Amino acid sequence: MMPSLKDARKRSSKQVLIKDHAYKLTDIQKQLGVNKKFFIKTYGCQMNEHDSENIKAILEDMSFEQTDDYMNADLILLNTCSIRENANNKVFGFLGRIKNLKEKKPNLIIGLCGCMVQEEVVINKILDKYKWLDLVFGTHNIHELPQVLEKTIKDKTLQIEVMSIEGDIIENVPVKRDSKYKAWINIMYGCDKFCTYCIVPYTRGKQRSRKPEYILNEVKELIKEGYQEVTLLGQNVNAYGKDLNINYGLENLLEDVAKTKIPRIRFVTSHPWDFTDNMIKIIAKYDNIMPHIHLPLQSGSSEILKKMGRRYTKEQYIDLFTKIKQAMPYSSITTDIIVGFPNETEEDFKETLDVVEKCKFDSAFTFIFSKREGTPAAKMEDKISIDEKNKRLQKLNTLVNKYSKLANDSYLNKVVPVLIEGYSEKNNQYLMGYTDTMKLVNVKGNVTDIGKIVNVKITDVKTWSMDGEVVE
Ligand code: SF4
CATH class of the missing domain: 3.80.30.20 (tm_1862 like domain)
Incomplete structure (x- = not known):
């Protein structure tokens, strides 16, 4: 199924359906990922991040295991964003870099999903220059991933499932x-x-x-x-x-x-x-x-x-x-x-x-x-x-x-509540978290603080983050 911007623009008074049982897996689909690994890269906003959390769970239902190393993966998925041209370019740049992997691993499956594939121009570009891709599915088709993936593996041809609908x-x-x-x-x-x-x-x-x-x-x-x-x-x-x-x-x-x-x-x-x-x-x-x-x-x-x-x-x-x-x-x-x-x-x-x-x-x-x-x-x-x-x-x-x-x-020397999320990516001597007002803070604290909202005294401030230490 191919996307159409003209159809995507339509709005009707049609009742939105709530589908409680649309996601289903057959016994075969549950076993498709046995001994296989998937890698997923997410571009764009929080909606996409959350869609990727759904995709990861679906793939695990299919017995795939997640890897952070795409060189090691049997399935590579890019969950794309179309908000700016630059976001599209990044995706095509990444595809250019991984194309040769398919020559080395003929069974490797590479797929695209997310907002970008809802655009006709993108699908036309894929059909013209990226026919070597294996699957493409849209924002309305996430729950159908098991069926699309099964078809991809069976037919070994590019599967495109992108609906331009108002959505349920x-x-x-x-x-x-x-x-x-x-x-x-x-x-x-x-x-x-x-x-x-x-x-x-x-x-x-x-x-x-x-x-x-x-x-x-x-x-x-x-x-x-x-x-x-x-x-x-x-x-x-x-x-x-x-x-x-x-x-x-x-x-x-x-x-x-x-x-x-x-x-x-x-x-x-x-x-x-x-x-x-x-x-x-x-x-x-x-x-x-x-x-x-x-x-x-x-x-x-x-x-x-x-x-x-x-x-x-x-x-x-x-x-x-x-x-x-x-x-x-x-x-x-x-x-x-x-x-x-x-x-x-x-x-x-x-x-x-x-x-x-x-x-x-x-x-x-x-x-x-x-x-x-x-x-x-x-x-x-x-x-x-x-x-x-x-x-x-x-x-x-x-x-x-x-x-x-x-x-x-204005936060310097103040004590503010911070939800400690884990170690700071830049410096693992520090923990990191966000204040109630959504300020990023690198925190001197104890590993036992992770997952808790603690009081933090702000000791230094920069333009995009602050430093602080846990206080009683
Ligand atoms: S900018 Fe926000 S409100 Fe405006 S059309 Fe896009 S998503 Fe909707």
């Missing part, structure tokens, strides 16, 4: 979580916002919220397993529930999850347009809803925001930011900013710098606009040179970094 909700897909302490929970899939630069509504389908009872049961199971933190995931979590028609939104879900007493609750990603006063009230009310909000700005120019289809103005964004800060002065607010949207003027760019000056974000992911084929913005005329866009990005980054460091400075 598949409830019984297994999961092998990367962490024993913090867990991702999908609360919704897809997006109906259709921001003009964004490919996600095409690659992930229509907005489909999971029913609250499924989410709450998942949280309760995680509490029993000793999890300390859950992150509620969706492309636009503030719109959660709008499609359920039960008068139950993110504020209700946050409150119900808070009442389970799980120690930490986070949620990403927010869209300013759907952020209500009630949500702010609930976030401020419960200590176990973390005081960190990722609030994508994208541009500070109301004119550009209109062209982006973001449905808020510069002033509305600043109002919302101010309301959140007034309700939770201690909270940290981070953001995403795109520079160089088609025909962004110097004045437009200055408006963005102005919002950064006013909001003093704790940190920001900043990007140069990347044309995604099939989206309205890809067709917009653009006279701004890449050199100019690069200059703007550098200028923006200098300002963003200044405020990140200033925000971190």
Whole structure:
């Protein structure tokens, strides 16, 4: 089955189906991975990270064993991202590097999945230049991996299973979580916002919220397993529930999850347009809803925001930011900013710098606009040179970094709660974890602190991290 952007754009009033038993394995499929290893590389956002946790569990149900060394693998899967051109290039670069492995190991299976393969241009490129791949499956087909893989092994021909549909909700897909302490929970899939630069509504389908009872049961199971933190995931979590028609939104879900007493609750990603006063009230009310909000700005120019289809103005964004800060002065607010949207003027760019000056974000992911084929913005005329866009990005980054460091400075000598996740990757003399406000801290502590929320005194601050030591 091949993808079609035209079909992926469609939205109907068709009822979303909740499929509790769509994931099934035959006895043959359960044995396909005996004595075989798989390697998976994940690109992109937390949704993809979580999809990879599902894929890992499915492969283990099929008796595959995971390896961190792709040279050693019988199956290599790349779970791809299509948010920017650069993400696509990275995947094709990696494929170029591993192609010769197939000559040495003829039975090696190499496959692609994730958002990128939902794009027609990518599938056409695969059929033209990467026919040596073995399998390709889309974001709506993860639960069908056993069937696709069985066919790949049997037929020894490239299998492409990519549906361009609005999507259903598949409830019984297994999961092998990367962490024993913090867990991702999908609360919704897809997006109906259709921001003009964004490919996600095409690659992930229509907005489909999971029913609250499924989410709450998942949280309760995680509490029993000793999890300390859950992150509620969706492309636009503030719109959660709008499609359920039960008068139950993110504020209700946050409150119900808070009442389970799980120690930490986070949620990403927010869209300013759907952020209500009630949500702010609930976030401020419960200590176990973390005081960190990722609030994508994208541009500070109301004119550009209109062209982006973001449905808020510069002033509305600043109002919302101010309301959140007034309700939770201690909270940290981070953001995403795109520079160089088609025909962004110097004045437009200055408006963005102005919002950064006013909001003093704790940190920001900043990007140069990347044309995604099939989206309205890809067709917009653009006279701004890449050199100019690069200059703007550098200028923006200098300002963003200044405020990140200033925000971190305010933590010096303070004692803050940190969930210790394990050893620091950079220096294994240190442990690492995140504060309630989502600041990365390298911590002098004891191995017995791993998996616990401990009080840490901040002893040094940098732009992107801090150092600290556990105190009683
Ligand atoms: S709300 Fe987010 S995911 Fe949805 S279209 Fe806009 S940028 Fe893309």
